[in-house]
Amino acid sequence: MKTLLIIICAVAAVGCARLQPKEYRFDNTRTVMNSPERITENVLRWCAANGFNVTVNTGGVITATSDLRAIQRVNAPIARTETLCADCGENPDGYFVSSDGTMTVTVQPVDGAISATTVTVLFTAKPPKGVVSAYCASTGLIERMVLDAAAL
Numbered sequence: 001m002k003t004l005l006i007i008i009c010a011v012a013a014v015g016c017a018r019l020q021p022k023e024y025r026f027d028n029t030r031t032v033m034n035s036p037e038r039i040t041e042n043v044l045r046w047c048a049a050n051g052f053n054v055t056v057n058t059g060g061v062i063t064a065t066s067d068l069r070a071i072q073r074v075n076a077p078i079a080r081t082e083t084l085c086a087d088c089g090e091n092p093d094g095y096f097v098s099s100d101g102t103m104t105v106t107v108q109p110v111d112g113a114i115s116a117t118t119v120t121v122l123f124t125a126k127p128p129k130g131v132v133s134a135y136c137a138s139t140g141l142i143e144r145m146v147l148d149a150a151a152l
Contacts, residue, residue, distance in 0.1 A: 021087040026140030029120045030147045036060060036107045036117050039150045043105050043119075046149035052103060062105040068098055068125065086125035086136035098125035098136045105146060119150045 032039055043062055047054050052064035068085055086098040103123045110116040121143040125136040 021089050021135065021137035024087070024137055024139050026138075026143055027147070028122065028140075028143045029118060030151070031110060031116055031118050032147075032151045033115055034117060034151065035115055036109055039107050039117055039119055042149050042152050043107070043146060046146060050145070060107045062107070063102065064105075065100075065102050068101045084139060085123070085142050086138055088125070088127045088136040097128055099128055101125040101142070103142060103146070105150075107150075119147060121146045 052066040056063035
């Protein structure tokens with residue numbers, strides 16, 4: 001009887017166990033043929049249009065935060081979509097949706113080049129409230145969108 005109870009508890013725990021985030025491979029750095037000033041303007045414009053609040057804009061570094069709901073078009077703690085900014089794992093009901101993200105964009109002129117600038121985007125997200133997780137893995141969506149905007 002004791003063994004049966006242990007087996008039932010183990011099966012129940014596995015049935016509702018949280019799957020950890022996947023690891024994603026993507027480029028977060030790109031050399032762009034624009035001036036640092038133009039790239040900074042483009043990134044600031046992108047932030048304003050996509051719900052990111054710029055908290056720092058000095059010396060080629062832009063830091064912005066977002067609640068991520070606008071850009072993910074999801075206003076729930078669990079979604080049935082894989083088009084999220086961050087993978088916080090999933091359960092049988094869907095993917096956990098991060099609602100808090102921070103992005104740092106570094107804009108650096110390439111030495112000796114005319115109008116060539118290196119742009120690096122680092123994006124992190126926190127797990128949603130109530131979800132026990134060590135981290136959320138970036139899917140590369142934010143990085144790709146920002147790098148594309150920088151090149152306009």
